[in-house]
Amino acid sequence: MAEKKNVTQRKGFKTGEFVVYPAHGVGVVTGIEKHEVADTELEMFVIHFEQDKLTLRVPTAKVHDVGMRKLSDKILAKKVMTLLKGKPRVKRTMWSRRAQEYEAKINSGDLSLVAEVVRDLYRGEDQPEQSYSERQLYEAALERMAREIAAVNKCAQKEAVERIIEVLSKSAKLLRKAAESAAAKEAEEGKAA
Numbered sequence: 001m002a003e004k005k006n007v008t009q010r011k012g013f014k015t016g017e018f019v020v021y022p023a024h025g026v027g028v029v030t031g032i033e034k035h036e037v038a039d040t041e042l043e044m045f046v047i048h049f050e051q052d053k054l055t056l057r058v059p060t061a062k063v064h065d066v067g068m069r070k071l072s073d074k075i076l077a078k079k080v081m082t083l084l085k086g087k088p089r090v091k092r093t094m095w096s097r098r099a100q101e102y103e104a105k106i107n108s109g110d111l112s113l114v115a116e117v118v119r120d121l122y123r124g125e126d127q128p129e130q131s132y133s134e135r136q137l138y139e140a141a142l143e144r145m146a147r148e149i150a151a152v153n154k155c156a157q158k159e160a161v162e163r164i165i166e167v168l169s170k171s172a173k174l175l176r177k178a179a180e181s182a183a184a185k186e187a188e189e190g191k192a193a
Helices: 060-066 074-083 095-106 111-121 132-153 157-192
Strands: 018-021 025-037 040-049 054-059
Touching: 018 040, 025 054, 025 132, 040 060, 054 060, 074 111, 074 132, 074 157, 095 111, 095 132, 111 132, 111 157, 132 157
Parallel strands: none
Antiparallel strands: 018 025, 025 040, 040 054
16 A cells, blocks of 8 residues: 655655656656555655656666656757757668667667657658658657657747757758759769869
8 A cells, every 4th residue: 555755855856856767758756655565665756747648656766777867957958959950860771670779769768869869760841751660750759859858948848849840850951952062063073074
């Protein structure tokens, strides 16, 4: 039987604060409870994930083992948005292997790795459509990233998604123009030779 305890902070985490749990993304610590399991008393963080309508109980002793961490700060969030401006990196390996790597990055809990997946799987209007599984991974990564960016910037998730898409879209246009310029320059140099 669960017995609520008047503890509001443990292991650097406190009730009411946003945390990142790798497999589920951003949640809020709603309490710290003690439970008796097999004659052993366990203290647990109660974490609520609003988007998923999920409440998770994590033993306080296992927090670091499972990779639970504090929300990123504004400096890291800004760096991650800059990371989106880079050129997408797509390995030439089989899709199943890339999909596994993308899934691992999404579930790592590392905002930078999630942003890489968003950047690498983003498709602009002028690019070919994604397969169903690519689209699923892209949307999962985008949602995970947007939740954390929204929590860091204290804005709505929809606003965070719009900002991420805006950065990706501008970057794709700039990369396309640079590639067109390089191709035109190469063609002129070919004519001159």
